[in-house]
Each structure stands twice: as structure tokens, then as C-alpha cells.
Amino acid sequence: MSARFDIGRIDDVIHGRLRLGVMAYLANAEVADFNELKSVLEVTQGNLSVQLRKLEEAGYVAIEKGFLGRRPRTRVRITAAGRTAFAAYLDALGQLIGPPPPA
Template sequence: MASDTAGDTVDAFDIGRIDEVIHGRVRLGIMAYLSGVGAADFNELKARLQTTDGNLSVHLRKLEEAGFVEVAKSFQARKPLTRATMTEAGRDAFVAYLDAMSSLVAR
């Protein structure tokens, strides 16, 4: 959708607006799940996303490096507990991602 006014061109089909950090299947699943529950432990995410320890770790690290997820490690009853929480920046990025996807399909 382009306007007639020079310099005021708006194209809703802009694939460059898709955040590649979020777009991966597992990372998208992490963000979608955390957007609903706020925080989740590692095993909960692993079960929900049906992924392996190593695969989940890699994707959580990528989201953490982008500032979208905060990962806290602690112990509960002498067992390690890893908990992921979506950050405010992550929530903003996820909403922007959803908006970008919506504009791609709503043309």
C-alpha cells in the first residue's frame, strides 16, 4: 500500500520489520509462552516447547543476549533451578513482532 504523496510511501509488506531474534520457532515459542505466564522454569519451558536441554539453553541465551529475557539461576531443595522472565524490552519487541507479522498478512 503506497500513498500518492512523494516521500510518504508506506508499504505494509516490509519483511525487514520481522525481528530475527524472535522469529525462530523455539524462540517464538519461548516469547509466546512467557507473554502469557510472565515467568517459567527451565523444565516447564522444555516440556511446553518439546525441546532438548541443549536446544532450549541456546535459544534462551540468544534471547537473553538481546535483552528480551532475563534468566536467573538458583537452588531449590538443593537442586538447580533456572527461571526465565520476559523483560519489558522483550515484551515491547514481542508486540512489535506481532504487529509486523499482522501487517504482512493483513494486506
């Protein structure tokens, strides 16, 4: 087996479809409101909450709760550790897939 093919480098926390979507979105946006993520990812509030909690427990996102006027507001921000983990995840995935075939 090739040393390049190391499935163990895939971060299971990020690899779930919804968590991957959150990380990909935040990698570009840096911060997003909960409802923005819910809309973009087309998921239920409960499902998003559970997946965000997993990312938060891993230290990949920070969740900030507050108010905008009288309305509750939850914002999700990618952390430095999250950005590093996401870059490593993408690198590991790239290693598994390999270079594109010549055109």
C-alpha cells in the same frame, strides 16, 4: 510494493520457531522454569539453552539461576524490552498478513 509489506520489520531474534515459542509462552506466563519450557516446547535441554541465550543476549529474557532446597533451579522471565519487541513482532506479522477476508 505496498508500504505495509515491510519484511524488514520482522525481528530475526524472535522469528525462529523455538524462540517464538518461548516468547509466546512467556508473554502469557511472565516467568517459567527451564524444565517447564523444555516440556511445553518439546525440545532438548541443549537446544533450549542455546535459544534462551540468544534471547538473553538481545535483552528479551532474563535468566535467574538459584536453588530450590538443594536442587538447582533456572527460571526465565520476559523483560520489558522483550514484551515490547514481541508486541512489535506481532504487529509486523499482522501487517504482512493483512486483515482477514470478509466472512
